[in-house]
Amino acid sequence: MxxxxxxxxxxxxVKNTAQITKAMQMVAAAKMRKAQLAAVVGRPYAELxxxxxxxxxxxxxxxxxxxMAVRPVKKRAIILVSSDRGLCGGxxxxxxxxxxxxxxxxxxxxxxxxxxAQFVARTKRPLAAEFTYKDTPPFAEGRAxxxxxxxxxxxxxxxxxxxxxxxxxxxxVQQPKVIPFLPVGKIAPVTAGINAPATxxxxxxxxxDTFEFEPDEQTVLGELLPHSLNFQMHQIxxxxxxxxxxxxxxxxxxxxxNAKQIIKDLTLEYNKLRQANITKELLEIxxxxxxxx
Amino acid sequence: MAATLKIEVVTPEARAFSSDVDMxxxxxxxxxxxxxxxxxxxxxxxxAGEIVMRRGSETIxxxxxxxxxxxxxxxxxxxxxxxxxxxxxxxxxxxxxxxRAQARLAQKLSEEETAAVEASIAHATAQLKVKRISRK
Numbered sequence: 140m141x142x143x144x145x146x147x148x149x150x151x152x153v154k155n156t157a158q159i160t161k162a163m164q165m166v167a168a169a170k171m172r173k174a175q176l177a178a179v180v181g182r183p184y185a186e187l188x189x190x191x192x193x194x195x196x197x198x199x200x201x202x203x204x205x206x207m208a209v210r211p212v213k214k215r216a217i218i219l220v221s222s223d224r225g226l227c228g229g230x231x232x233x234x235x236x237x238x239x240x241x242x243x244x245x246x247x248x249x250x251x252x253x254x255x256a257q258f259v260a261r262t263k264r265p266l267a268a269e270f271t272y273k274d275t276p277p278f279a280e281g282r283a284x285x286x287x288x289x290x291x292x293x294x295x296x297x298x299x300x301x302x303x304x305x306x307x308x309x310x311x312v313q314q315p316k317v318i319p320f321l322p323v324g325k326i327a328p329v330t331a332g333i334n335a336p337a338t339x340x341x342x343x344x345x346x347x348d349t350f351e352f353e354p355d356e357q358t359v360l361g362e363l364l365p366h367s368l369n370f371q372m373h374q375i376x377x378x379x380x381x382x383x384x385x386x387x388x389x390x391x392x393x394x395x396x397n398a399k400q401i402i403k404d405l406t407l408e409y410n411k412l413r414q415a416n417i418t419k420e421l422l423e424i425x426x427x428x429x430x431x432x
Numbered sequence: 433m434a435a436t437l438k439i440e441v442v443t444p445e446a447r448a449f450s451s452d453v454d455m456x457x458x459x460x461x462x463x464x465x466x467x468x469x470x471x472x473x474x475x476x477x478x479x480a481g482e483i484v485m486r487r488g489s490e491t492i493x494x495x496x497x498x499x500x501x502x503x504x505x506x507x508x509x510x511x512x513x514x515x516x517x518x519x520x521x522x523x524x525x526x527x528x529x530x531x532r533a534q535a536r537l538a539q540k541l542s543e544e545e546t547a548a549v550e551a552s553i554a555h556a557t558a559q560l561k562v563k564r565i566s567r568k
Contacts, residue, residue, distance in 0.1 A: 177445075180445060180446050180447070181444050181445070183440070183442045183447045184443065184444050184447075184511060185500070187440070187442055187509050187511050188500075188511055190502065190509075191475060191500055191502050191509075191511065191515075194475065194502075195475065211512055277445065278443070278444040278445060278513055279513075279548075281444075282513075283548075349473065350473040350474060350475045350502075351472055351473060351474045351475070351476075352473060352475050352476070353460060353461065353475070353476035354461060354462060356478075358477075359475055359476070359477060359500070360475055362500075363500060367456075370444055373444055424518040
């Protein structure tokens, strides 16, 4: 039977925990809003790039690029995008469950985020490179990862590259998702923003105007293709960040709620115990009085 | 109607500039070009450098990185990885970045790093150049 003092101490400690988780929830909420905003500001860029891509590919029917080469897949690389820190619920463990589905012996890993690197090292999987990215990842960080993957592919070291990341479905739901990165099957429009509909270049712009290219279509398209991949990687980092922050926010909200429930239960127990003690003391006093009198 | 060109400068991180102007001068892979309203549709690559825009009597300078330009009769769209307005350029910072990048270039670097350093040199040089021109 714990004494009232023990219970009081426990209440205090749980209260402190609740305060911390509450603060973390607030921080995550603010960061989530920022991450979502960052994903949206890339939209005009994506629209414009799609337009240029569409126009460029109209002029070049039989366009070939080394990044589009389809080879039989003997070895593949996975770009694993996780968070840097924990305390975000099942986000990373859900992600890593997907990782296990790939064959250990024919897969190479490129990681973004500290948790992914730790996981790959712990499970003794081959790690090709380790990248980190900030809370609001600048374009250069996405570009670095994408460039590395493109080089692996072009050098023939791997025959396909996939990206595994947490897709932002809603604030409450994040889904681990694998999307193919290389080879580029067909030139698809890139989307920016979370759950944004694919922005199609207006048909008029793609068809009616015939564009002059300088120096020529092949060169422009050849330059544009790796660029659009870089941008795609950048958008994925932004989305993974938004997923991470919303997962953390929800996890911390649950923690705060649980702590509050425990405080309530403990307070009830504390009051019961206190009352029992008072009753016991009263009984003792009256019995003593009766014995004397 | 006085013809104007709608210009849009976008980077992956923001829409840097959007306005109606009378003329745009920019650096393409095949040299500088001036674009006036009614230009023929053109698509080209942009080289790190400056873009100069005339709006009435006002001249606007921007330092830009590598990218792509799409020109139509009424519109110029510029996709680039960097765009900084002349008045926002910090000369000392750009100079520092340039010095740092050049110092790094002197060391042995992998191909990937060299490319990154060269890009930052191009950015810094463009910024310094724009700052100098805009002061004249």
